[in-house]
Amino acid sequence: MPSRFGISKKLRPFLFYSGFTLLAAALLTLICGYIQLERFSEPFTIEWANEASSLWLHFDKKNPLSGRVVFVGHTPLGQRMVSEYQELSKLSSPGIYIEDHRLYSAISGDQRSMDTFGYLDYFAYIKLELNHLYRSALANQHTNTPLLTDTASSEIYLQSLFTRGLYKQADNTLVDQLRLLVQKAVPGSYVRFSVFLFYYENDNEPLLLDLLAAAARGVNIQLITDLPESDNSQRRGAGQVFQEAFEKRLSEVAKGKSDSWIKRHGNVSWDSKNHTKIFLFSDSAGFKNWVIVTSENLTDTERQKYQAGLLMRDKLSYDAFDQYWNQILKGNYSDLWSASSGTNLTHHFFPQTTGDDEIYRQLDRITIIPGTTQKSKLSISMARWNFERFPLAMKLVELAEKGVQIEIVTRNNPQIVDDVILKLLSHRPNIALHTANVDKLNIHSKYVLFDGYYRDGDMAGDNQPKKILWVGSHNFTGMAMRNNYETWSEVRNERIFQDFSDNFLELKSLVPTDAESSDLNSDVAHNKSLDNNAD
DSSP: OOGGOOTTTTTTOOOOOOOHHHHHHHHHHHHHHHHHHHHHOOEEEEEETTTTEEEEEEEETTTTGGGGGEEEOHHHHHHHHHHHHHEEEEEEEEEEOOTTEEEEEESSSSSSHHHHOOOOOOOHHHHHHHHHHIIIIIIIOOSSEEEEETTTTTOOOEEEEEEEOGGGGGOOOOHHHHHHHTTTBBBOEEEEEEESSOOOOTOOOOOHHHEEEEHTTOOEEEEOOOOTTTTHHEEEEEHHHHHHHHHHHHHHHHTTTOOOEEOOOTBBBBTOOOOEEEEEEEEETTTTEEEEESSSOEETTTGGEEEEEEEEEEEHHHHHHHHHHHHHHTTTOOOOEEEEETTEEEEEEEEOOSSSHHHHHHHHHOOOOTTOOOEEEEEEEEBOOGGGGGHHHHHHHHHHHTTOOEEEEEEEEEBBHHHHHHHHTTBBBBBEEEEEEEOOOBBBOEEEEEEEBBTTTTTTTTOOOOEEEEEOOBBBBBBHHTTTBEEEEEEEOHHHHHHHHHHHHHHHHSOOOOOOOOSSSSSGOOOOTTTOOOO
């Protein structure tokens, strides 16, 4: 006798359980959606950078499935932020839509607004709650207390490192420095790298041979890397094949001689990258405690870009970076923390999962003293800049209007630098914007120079002019602040400041200002060389 409705007995349990699962998922979605609608049904005040209460955030209840939120200015600055972005982006209303489950999750330090920006679709909301549970209950978190604040450090050595890859001509400045320290590393010492991109087309690249030789003579070669983002299977595949092959070679030469290995960052994904470029040598060339921070990855094409970094020999800095390196090794995400060697070196470590934008806080300490003849000056070389850090651009406009002289060198590829940011900064008094064609001059450095009056912390009456350099792997992007492992070192040293000032003058000489430039180069917009989108 045929089964009821023509469905066999074997198929009925499968359909029953499938239907039950779908019904449960739908019910869970509705419950989470209801909770979310209730949670954000009323407008609430958020902090955008350091401007508390500058914006209101409204959830669009009329069309909840759209995931739409609307900004409404609450203070004069908040109103200006909204109107500026609306005008520049030609929006009919200052609204933002969620795309691909994670749009603009880093724009605010307020946790509720972060949730709203990144997780307005219901299934991603479930993911968010599980992630919060993991971070609060299971993850081993560092504290936010500044570490290693010993002012007695002596014999600090600093050296500027610049790679000048002009017109795709390779410059081996960084690689040669790494090779020298690897070659002179003492057996039993540690050579520890943490670098985002690590792959070469030539298996016998000299740096690779140096690392293998060091491991064979007893140096502990320990490398943490990442793989390029998953949306480019060709890039990811090439990187993985290279890394697995080198890992095998390293294991073979080190067997019984050293504790050497290469490991990939455990949380590798588009949402969390090990974007650092730090190189540690515990004992090499007759000295201990070497640290290199740079913007340069270890690939063939990275030598064809303009890069900037710093070589340090300092125990407190080494200890701080070694602790951070171990944090990356364990896949341990925590809030921003800082390490200081007296007043001349301070290192900031990311991600900064909560709180105000640290870079905005640094810019906010710039002070304008009426009646002074010295002009304050900001010089910025920045590889990437997206909408999530729009407040930084607004802060620069505010500083320029108060008389700070600002010059910016960046790239004119709208996939890399948001064209709304470029429009905001273009053709303004006291701001000179230099945008480079990445086919000719690929600027990958990430540093800021300030010469003028700067308030340290909350010190009142701090009216002494200062010269400060910030340098590292940190781009002006939301991911750099909220998602990635990144470093950002603050340096107060006249000689190093002059080195970077000279480098910035060199960059300016190669890139016209916005007044001399045409609009964004549409041909460059589609340029997707191996590393252009992997900064």
